[in-house]
Amino acid sequence: MTLLRIDRVSRTFSARTGHAPTRALEPTTLDVGDNDFVTILGPSGCGKSTLLRIIAGLDRPTSGRVTLDGREVTGPGADRGMVFQSYTLFPWLTVRENIAFGLRERGASQAERHEIADAFIRRVGLSGFENHWPKQLSGGMQQRTAIARALANDPKILLLDEPFGALDNQTRALMQEMLLGIWERDQKTVLFVTHDIEEAIFLGSRVIVMSARPGRIKAEIAVDLPHPRSYKIKTTPEFVALKERLVEEIRTEALKVAEQA
Amino acid sequence: MRPLEPTTSKQRVAYGLAFFVLFIALWSWATFGGHVSKTFLANPLTMVQEGYELLAKQGFLFDIGMTIWRVIGGFVLAAVIAVPLGVLMGAYKPVEAFLEPFVSFARYLPASAFIPLLILWAGIGELQKLLVIFIGAVFQIILMVAITVGATRRDLVEAAYTLGARDSGIIRRVLLPSAAPEIAEILRLVLGWAWTYVIVAELIGSSSGIGHMITDSQALLNTGQIIFGIIVIGLIGLISDFLFKAFNAWLFPWKLA
Numbered sequence: 001m002t003l004l005r006i007d008r009v010s011r012t013f014s015a016r017t018g019h020a021p022t023r024a025l026e027p028t029t030l031d032v033g034d035n036d037f038v039t040i041l042g043p044s045g046c047g048k049s050t051l052l053r054i055i056a057g058l059d060r061p062t063s064g065r066v067t068l069d070g071r072e073v074t075g076p077g078a079d080r081g082m083v084f085q086s087y088t089l090f091p092w093l094t095v096r097e098n099i100a101f102g103l104r105e106r107g108a109s110q111a112e113r114h115e116i117a118d119a120f121i122r123r124v125g126l127s128g129f130e131n132h133w134p135k136q137l138s139g140g141m142q143q144r145t146a147i148a149r150a151l152a153n154d155p156k157i158l159l160l161d162e163p164f165g166a167l168d169n170q171t172r173a174l175m176q177e178m179l180l181g182i183w184e185r186d187q188k189t190v191l192f193v194t195h196d197i198e199e200a201i202f203l204g205s206r207v208i209v210m211s212a213r214p215g216r217i218k219a220e221i222a223v224d225l226p227h228p229r230s231y232k233i234k235t236t237p238e239f240v241a242l243k244e245r246l247v248e249e250i251r252t253e254a255l256k257v258a259e260q261a
Numbered sequence: 262m263r264p265l266e267p268t269t270s271k272q273r274v275a276y277g278l279a280f281f282v283l284f285i286a287l288w289s290w291a292t293f294g295g296h297v298s299k300t301f302l303a304n305p306l307t308m309v310q311e312g313y314e315l316l317a318k319q320g321f322l323f324d325i326g327m328t329i330w331r332v333i334g335g336f337v338l339a340a341v342i343a344v345p346l347g348v349l350m351g352a353y354k355p356v357e358a359f360l361e362p363f364v365s366f367a368r369y370l371p372a373s374a375f376i377p378l379l380i381l382w383a384g385i386g387e388l389q390k391l392l393v394i395f396i397g398a399v400f401q402i403i404l405m406v407a408i409t410v411g412a413t414r415r416d417l418v419e420a421a422y423t424l425g426a427r428d429s430g431i432i433r434r435v436l437l438p439s440a441a442p443e444i445a446e447i448l449r450l451v452l453g454w455a456w457t458y459v460i461v462a463e464l465i466g467s468s469s470g471i472g473h474m475i476t477d478s479q480a481l482l483n484t485g486q487i488i489f490g491i492i493v494i495g496l497i498g499l500i501s502d503f504l505f506k507a508f509n510a511w512l513f514p515w516k517l518a
Binding site for chain 2: 077090
């Protein structure tokens with residue numbers, strides 16, 4: 001069943017004086033089914049973040065429309081949880097209060113907020129850090145809190161914009177496994193933007209490859225690797241074959257970007 | 262010494278005290294050594310004697326109390342009006358466009374130049390003193406608070422929106438807590454300026470207060486009392502600054518963590 005429908009969505013940034021308007025995203029159409037884990041892969045500047053921001057309601061499409069469960073997206077809302085690449089925990093709230101932010105906005109009682117927040121703290125492995133300030137956490141822990149904060153709202157879809165982009169390789173691999181574990185258990189609908197090929201394959205059921213500016217969908221590749229997936233899958237022949245194929249796709253796009261620059 | 266190399270806290274205290282010792286030594290050398298005439302500059306001992314005289318016999322404590330109450334009164338009045346206005350300006354761009362040009366202009370009007378006008382309007386009573394401080398502080402606070410609130414991290418605001426926050430929630434739960442430590446710093450800074458305004462107001466037309474005592478002493482050529490008055494102002498400023506800092510640190514533990 002289709003949960004999210006992106007219908008010929010495009011985005012053009014209006015010109016500053018003396019410059020031509022920038023076409024960030026060509027009309028793009030994409031359907032995301034219930035409980036799907038879709039990764040969007042593309043070089044930087046391909047409009048993949050723009051697309052995600054439009055779905056989140058933080059940006060408006062120049063043309064086309066986005067519908068979630070049949071209802072058109074007109075602005076941000078709690079039904080679409082978002083995790084950003086930058087660290088966006090509220091520095092004046094503790095880990096627990098950060099995770100309960102959306103619940104409190106909804107008017108949940110303190111007991112309920114505590115209960116739900118603590119459950120998610122355990123899920124992302126942050127027990128014992130409930131009362132820490134974001135400043136006291138490592139980058140990986142901050143992003144785990146951000147994921148818990150988005151999930152605690154029980155959104156229909158989880159949007160992730162290169163959430164592990166700033167983390168070191170080892171932490172990133174652990175975070176990928178954690179996120180996949182949550183998805184395998186909860187069957188959330190997830191849309192995950194990344195420029196990391198391995199990450200796109202390891203996490204996704206489908207990989208959408210986007211072309212360089214102006215962004216459009218260039219290819220869609222199904223990932224038929226069995227679940228649950230562990231890190232060991234990354235060295236299997238099937239995984240490597242997928243990776244080789246995607247490396248070629250992305251390389252041509254990256255070359256185009258390099259030539260344009 | 263190497264650039265940016267930290268010192269130990271013991272060394273910091275020692276260096277800080279050393280300056281005061283040097284300062285008093287120079288002062289003593291100039292006055293006791295007879296390099297400066299007694300008429301123009303009292304020596305440290307005379308200053309201390311005059312200070313004791315002021316406190317014990319001339320009711321200087323009452324003057325200090327009056328000045329403190331004026332500063333706090335005018336400052337609180339300004340803050341109560343300026344902080345909400347500044348927050349509104351920072352949060353809503355039309356409000357900013359409406360008020361910013363006037364506030365930017367009014368900010369440069371020297372509060373002390375209003376004193377003659379304020380004496381005409383409000384006499385030389387307490388209201389006039391409060392108004393001088395109010396005029397000196399209110400526009401500064403409005404503008405600085407507006408800039409701080411307007412500079413709130415956009416990604417935090419966006420994160421709050423995706424968590425279901427509405428506009429009122431954005432103001433109460435993102436803009437305000439994010440700007441609060443900075444606003445407290447702004448208030449601390451402006452309180453320091455308020456001290457300057459109150460003394461000027463008291464120098465010109467007043468029958469009590471530290472500034473009034475200083476003009477009285479000037480008529481009597483009592484430089485010891487003048488210096489004592491100035492030092493008292495400095496000490497009160499130092500104490501209030503310290504209290505403000507400690508209060509801010511207690512209020513915003515997440516800043517220090």
